[in-house]
Amino acid sequence: LKVSPPTTYKGEVQASTFNKWVREIQEWTETGLLDAYQSLQACGKFSSDRAYKYYEQEVCNRGLRPALEDYFIGLYEYIFPATYRSAQRDKFDLCEQRTLSVRDYLRRLQDLADTIGGLTDSDIV
Structure with a gap:
């Protein structure tokens, strides 16, 4: 392979x-x-x-x-700028579902969490 x-x-x-x-x-x-x-x-x-x-x-x-x-x-x-993770954390904290499906909203939160690091599944939910 x-x-x-x-x-x-x-x-x-x-x-x-x-x-x-x-x-x-x-x-x-x-x-x-x-x-x-x-x-x-x-x-x-x-x-x-x-x-x-x-x-x-x-x-x-x-x-x-x-x-x-x-x-x-x-x-x-x-x-990456020194403020990148904190800016991503701010986006995570302000993220709203609005018109997104639950699946898409969860994916968005997980994507943001991946850029922050150190978040648990319970932090995301």
Whole structure:
């Protein structure tokens, strides 16, 4: 079974795009049995624009070799504004069902919760 290569992440401030790219990189590196350095190289290969600039600064120019999880955290902090999570929390707190079906409203709350982190199912309900 051949795993499709990850999409290229440009550094968009969009949590769903970032999370999708992270999952694809993790799957790609695990399936390909890549070592830590090869995994970092995959991050560079499958990034462009702002995301590649971070890779270039941290890995190429500074010669850092962070663990993959630490690289993702650093990239997140580089791309997303410091106020991103609190802004998403505000959206979560103000989210109303209005004309949405229960299923769509729950999906919206779950999507927002995923961008905030640390929320339990009972927080969402």
